[in-house]
Amino acid sequence: MAQQDAYEFTSRENETIGKAATWALALAGASLVMVAVHLVFAFMGTDLTDLSFSLLIFDLGAGLVSASCYLAAGILFAVVGSALRRVVHTEGSDLQHMLKALNTLHRVFVVRIMLVFVTVMAVVAVIAIGEGLL
Protein backbone atom coordinates (compact mmCIF):
# COMPACT_ATOMS: atom_id res chain seq x y z
CA MET A 1 0.00 0.00 0.00
CA ALA A 2 1.30 3.45 -0.85
CA GLN A 3 2.17 5.49 2.23
CA GLN A 4 -0.10 8.37 1.23
CA ASP A 5 -3.06 6.05 1.77
CA ALA A 6 -1.79 4.76 5.10
CA TYR A 7 -3.45 7.34 7.34
CA GLU A 8 -7.10 8.25 7.79
CA PHE A 9 -7.80 11.41 9.78
CA THR A 10 -9.98 10.97 12.88
CA SER A 11 -13.31 12.75 13.36
CA ARG A 12 -11.65 15.33 15.67
CA GLU A 13 -8.95 16.01 13.09
CA ASN A 14 -11.59 16.19 10.35
CA GLU A 15 -13.36 18.86 12.40
CA THR A 16 -10.22 21.05 12.40
CA ILE A 17 -9.61 20.39 8.70
CA GLY A 18 -13.29 21.14 7.92
CA LYS A 19 -13.04 24.53 9.63
CA ALA A 20 -9.92 25.38 7.63
CA ALA A 21 -11.75 24.29 4.44
CA THR A 22 -14.79 26.45 5.20
CA TRP A 23 -12.73 29.57 5.85
CA ALA A 24 -10.49 28.93 2.85
CA LEU A 25 -13.60 28.79 0.63
CA ALA A 26 -15.01 31.91 2.33
CA LEU A 27 -11.69 33.67 1.69
CA ALA A 28 -11.88 32.59 -1.97
CA GLY A 29 -15.28 34.31 -2.17
CA ALA A 30 -13.93 37.41 -0.41
CA SER A 31 -10.97 37.54 -2.82
CA LEU A 32 -13.36 37.44 -5.80
CA VAL A 33 -15.33 40.32 -4.26
CA MET A 34 -12.05 42.25 -3.99
CA VAL A 35 -11.41 41.57 -7.71
CA ALA A 36 -14.67 43.37 -8.50
CA VAL A 37 -13.85 46.21 -6.07
CA HIS A 38 -10.38 46.74 -7.60
CA LEU A 39 -11.76 46.66 -11.16
CA VAL A 40 -14.50 49.16 -10.31
CA PHE A 41 -12.03 51.50 -8.59
CA ALA A 42 -9.48 51.09 -11.42
CA PHE A 43 -11.97 52.26 -14.06
CA MET A 44 -13.82 54.80 -11.90
CA GLY A 45 -10.60 56.30 -10.51
CA THR A 46 -8.93 56.70 -13.89
CA ASP A 47 -9.24 60.01 -15.65
CA LEU A 48 -9.71 58.76 -19.22
CA THR A 49 -9.73 62.32 -20.58
CA ASP A 50 -6.13 62.76 -19.42
CA LEU A 51 -3.93 61.91 -22.39
CA SER A 52 -0.85 61.32 -20.21
CA PHE A 53 0.10 57.73 -21.09
CA SER A 54 2.22 57.13 -17.96
CA LEU A 55 -0.57 58.30 -15.63
CA LEU A 56 -3.09 56.12 -17.48
CA ILE A 57 -0.77 53.12 -17.13
CA PHE A 58 -0.30 53.73 -13.38
CA ASP A 59 -3.97 54.44 -12.59
CA LEU A 60 -5.36 51.58 -14.62
CA GLY A 61 -2.34 49.28 -14.33
CA ALA A 62 -2.22 49.26 -10.52
CA GLY A 63 -5.90 48.33 -10.31
CA LEU A 64 -5.62 45.62 -12.96
CA VAL A 65 -2.50 44.08 -11.39
CA SER A 66 -4.17 44.03 -7.94
CA ALA A 67 -7.34 42.55 -9.42
CA SER A 68 -5.33 39.84 -11.23
CA CYS A 69 -3.46 38.91 -8.04
CA TYR A 70 -6.73 38.75 -6.07
CA LEU A 71 -8.25 36.60 -8.85
CA ALA A 72 -5.30 34.18 -8.74
CA ALA A 73 -5.43 34.07 -4.92
CA GLY A 74 -9.23 33.54 -5.03
CA ILE A 75 -8.95 30.60 -7.43
CA LEU A 76 -6.08 29.06 -5.43
CA PHE A 77 -7.97 29.48 -2.12
CA ALA A 78 -10.93 27.70 -3.73
CA VAL A 79 -8.60 24.83 -4.72
CA VAL A 80 -7.19 24.72 -1.16
CA GLY A 81 -10.72 24.70 0.32
CA SER A 82 -11.97 21.95 -2.00
CA ALA A 83 -8.90 19.78 -1.36
CA LEU A 84 -9.39 20.15 2.41
CA ARG A 85 -13.09 19.37 1.99
CA ARG A 86 -12.17 16.20 0.12
CA VAL A 87 -9.92 15.19 3.04
CA VAL A 88 -12.99 15.35 5.30
CA HIS A 89 -15.54 13.76 2.97
CA THR A 90 -13.54 11.02 1.28
CA GLU A 91 -11.70 7.97 2.55
CA GLY A 92 -8.57 6.28 1.34
CA SER A 93 -6.55 9.21 0.02
CA ASP A 94 -6.63 11.78 2.84
CA LEU A 95 -2.93 12.54 2.71
CA GLN A 96 -2.96 13.02 -1.08
CA HIS A 97 -5.69 15.66 -0.71
CA MET A 98 -3.92 17.23 2.28
CA LEU A 99 -0.64 17.54 0.35
CA LYS A 100 -2.48 19.03 -2.63
CA ALA A 101 -3.99 21.61 -0.28
CA LEU A 102 -0.58 22.43 1.21
CA ASN A 103 1.08 22.71 -2.23
CA THR A 104 -1.68 25.08 -3.36
CA LEU A 105 -1.39 27.04 -0.12
CA HIS A 106 2.30 27.54 -0.92
CA ARG A 107 1.31 28.98 -4.33
CA VAL A 108 -1.23 31.32 -2.67
CA PHE A 109 1.46 32.75 -0.42
CA VAL A 110 3.87 33.11 -3.36
CA VAL A 111 1.20 35.10 -5.28
CA ARG A 112 0.62 37.33 -2.25
CA ILE A 113 4.34 37.90 -1.69
CA MET A 114 4.63 38.81 -5.39
CA LEU A 115 1.78 41.32 -4.95
CA VAL A 116 3.69 42.97 -2.08
CA PHE A 117 6.82 43.25 -4.26
CA VAL A 118 4.81 44.63 -7.21
CA THR A 119 3.21 47.19 -4.88
CA VAL A 120 6.59 48.26 -3.47
CA MET A 121 8.04 48.53 -7.00
CA ALA A 122 5.01 50.56 -8.15
CA VAL A 123 5.37 52.97 -5.19
CA VAL A 124 9.10 53.39 -5.95
CA ALA A 125 8.31 53.98 -9.65
CA VAL A 126 5.62 56.57 -8.83
CA ILE A 127 8.03 58.42 -6.50
CA ALA A 128 10.81 58.24 -9.11
CA ILE A 129 8.51 59.63 -11.82
CA GLY A 130 7.25 62.32 -9.44
CA GLU A 131 10.85 63.35 -8.71
CA GLY A 132 11.64 63.36 -12.43
CA LEU A 133 14.17 60.52 -12.14
CA LEU A 134 12.48 58.41 -14.85
Next chain:
Amino acid sequence: MTQDDSAQAGGGADEAALSVGQYEFNADENVSIERAGASAAIWAVCAVVGAVLLGTLAVVQYTLDNLRGALLVLPLFLICAVAGWLYLGAGKALKEVATTEGNDVELLMRALQRMATAFRNEVIVTAATVVLFVVLYLVTQL
Protein backbone atom coordinates in the same frame (compact mmCIF):
# COMPACT_ATOMS: atom_id res chain seq x y z
CA MET B 1 -8.53 -0.53 16.46
CA THR B 2 -9.69 2.28 14.19
CA GLN B 3 -8.30 5.80 14.27
CA ASP B 4 -11.46 7.00 16.05
CA ASP B 5 -11.10 4.34 18.75
CA SER B 6 -7.51 5.32 19.37
CA ALA B 7 -8.56 8.97 19.49
CA GLN B 8 -11.16 8.19 22.16
CA ALA B 9 -8.71 6.07 24.11
CA GLY B 10 -6.19 8.88 24.34
CA GLY B 11 -8.69 11.74 24.46
CA GLY B 12 -8.73 12.12 28.22
CA ALA B 13 -4.96 12.31 28.51
CA ASP B 14 -4.63 15.74 26.94
CA GLU B 15 -7.83 17.66 26.25
CA ALA B 16 -5.95 20.51 24.58
CA ALA B 17 -4.49 18.15 21.99
CA LEU B 18 -6.09 18.37 18.56
CA SER B 19 -4.95 14.91 17.56
CA VAL B 20 -3.75 11.64 19.00
CA GLY B 21 -3.10 10.09 15.61
CA GLN B 22 0.39 8.81 14.93
CA TYR B 23 1.86 9.18 11.49
CA GLU B 24 5.30 10.13 10.32
CA PHE B 25 5.40 11.98 6.99
CA ASN B 26 7.94 10.72 4.47
CA ALA B 27 10.68 12.86 2.86
CA ASP B 28 8.58 13.88 -0.19
CA GLU B 29 5.62 14.86 1.99
CA ASN B 30 7.94 16.78 4.32
CA VAL B 31 9.22 18.83 1.36
CA SER B 32 5.67 19.98 0.49
CA ILE B 33 4.84 20.72 4.13
CA GLU B 34 8.08 22.62 4.74
CA ARG B 35 7.61 24.66 1.55
CA ALA B 36 4.10 25.68 2.63
CA GLY B 37 5.48 26.55 6.08
CA ALA B 38 8.31 28.63 4.62
CA SER B 39 6.02 30.65 2.33
CA ALA B 40 3.53 31.18 5.20
CA ALA B 41 6.41 32.46 7.34
CA ILE B 42 7.61 34.84 4.58
CA TRP B 43 4.05 36.12 4.15
CA ALA B 44 3.90 36.60 7.95
CA VAL B 45 7.12 38.65 7.81
CA CYS B 46 5.54 40.86 5.10
CA ALA B 47 2.53 41.41 7.39
CA VAL B 48 4.78 42.18 10.38
CA VAL B 49 6.83 44.68 8.30
CA GLY B 50 3.54 46.27 7.22
CA ALA B 51 2.45 46.43 10.87
CA VAL B 52 5.74 48.10 11.88
CA LEU B 53 5.39 50.68 9.07
CA LEU B 54 1.77 51.39 9.99
CA GLY B 55 2.65 51.59 13.69
CA THR B 56 5.41 54.10 12.88
CA LEU B 57 2.94 56.08 10.76
CA ALA B 58 0.44 56.14 13.64
CA VAL B 59 3.13 57.40 16.07
CA VAL B 60 4.23 60.06 13.54
CA GLN B 61 0.60 61.21 13.10
CA TYR B 62 0.19 61.37 16.88
CA THR B 63 3.37 63.43 17.35
CA LEU B 64 2.11 65.80 14.63
CA ASP B 65 -1.05 66.34 16.75
CA ASN B 66 -3.14 64.49 14.15
CA LEU B 67 -5.01 62.17 16.52
CA ARG B 68 -7.69 61.42 13.87
CA GLY B 69 -5.03 60.24 11.42
CA ALA B 70 -3.40 58.06 14.08
CA LEU B 71 -6.76 56.48 14.98
CA LEU B 72 -7.46 55.72 11.31
CA VAL B 73 -4.12 53.93 10.91
CA LEU B 74 -4.40 52.00 14.19
CA PRO B 75 -6.96 49.35 13.00
CA LEU B 76 -4.80 48.58 9.95
CA PHE B 77 -1.78 48.21 12.26
CA LEU B 78 -3.71 45.75 14.46
CA ILE B 79 -4.95 43.74 11.45
CA CYS B 80 -1.42 43.38 10.04
CA ALA B 81 0.06 42.55 13.45
CA VAL B 82 -2.55 39.86 14.22
CA ALA B 83 -2.30 38.35 10.70
CA GLY B 84 1.50 38.31 10.98
CA TRP B 85 1.36 36.59 14.36
CA LEU B 86 -1.16 33.95 13.17
CA TYR B 87 0.63 33.14 9.91
CA LEU B 88 3.99 33.08 11.73
CA GLY B 89 2.60 30.47 14.14
CA ALA B 90 1.09 28.43 11.30
CA GLY B 91 4.33 28.56 9.32
CA LYS B 92 6.37 27.56 12.37
CA ALA B 93 4.05 24.62 13.11
CA LEU B 94 4.26 23.43 9.48
CA LYS B 95 8.06 23.64 9.55
CA GLU B 96 8.08 21.67 12.81
CA VAL B 97 6.02 18.92 11.13
CA ALA B 98 8.88 18.48 8.68
CA THR B 99 11.76 18.86 11.13
CA THR B 100 10.51 16.93 14.19
CA GLU B 101 9.48 13.32 14.72
CA GLY B 102 6.69 11.71 16.72
CA ASN B 103 4.10 14.51 16.74
CA ASP B 104 3.47 15.26 13.07
CA VAL B 105 -0.35 15.04 12.94
CA GLU B 106 -0.81 17.15 16.08
CA LEU B 107 1.49 19.85 14.70
CA LEU B 108 -0.31 19.75 11.33
CA MET B 109 -3.66 20.21 13.12
CA ARG B 110 -2.27 23.16 15.12
CA ALA B 111 -1.04 24.75 11.89
CA LEU B 112 -4.44 24.26 10.23
CA GLN B 113 -6.26 25.66 13.26
CA ARG B 114 -4.13 28.83 13.18
CA MET B 115 -4.55 29.06 9.42
CA ALA B 116 -8.35 28.78 9.79
CA THR B 117 -8.31 31.61 12.37
CA ALA B 118 -6.16 33.74 10.05
CA PHE B 119 -8.51 33.04 7.10
CA ARG B 120 -11.56 33.94 9.24
CA ASN B 121 -9.97 37.22 10.30
CA GLU B 122 -9.15 38.03 6.67
CA VAL B 123 -12.74 37.38 5.59
CA ILE B 124 -14.07 39.68 8.34
CA VAL B 125 -11.52 42.39 7.49
CA THR B 126 -12.31 42.13 3.74
CA ALA B 127 -16.05 42.45 4.41
CA ALA B 128 -15.44 45.47 6.68
CA THR B 129 -13.17 47.05 4.03
CA VAL B 130 -15.76 46.66 1.26
CA VAL B 131 -18.47 48.17 3.48
CA LEU B 132 -16.12 51.04 4.38
CA PHE B 133 -15.32 51.67 0.69
CA VAL B 134 -19.01 51.81 -0.20
CA VAL B 135 -19.84 54.10 2.74
CA LEU B 136 -16.94 56.42 1.93
CA TYR B 137 -17.95 56.50 -1.74
CA LEU B 138 -21.57 57.34 -0.88
CA VAL B 139 -20.52 59.99 1.68
CA THR B 140 -18.16 61.71 -0.78
CA GLN B 141 -20.82 61.66 -3.52
CA LEU B 142 -23.40 63.42 -1.35
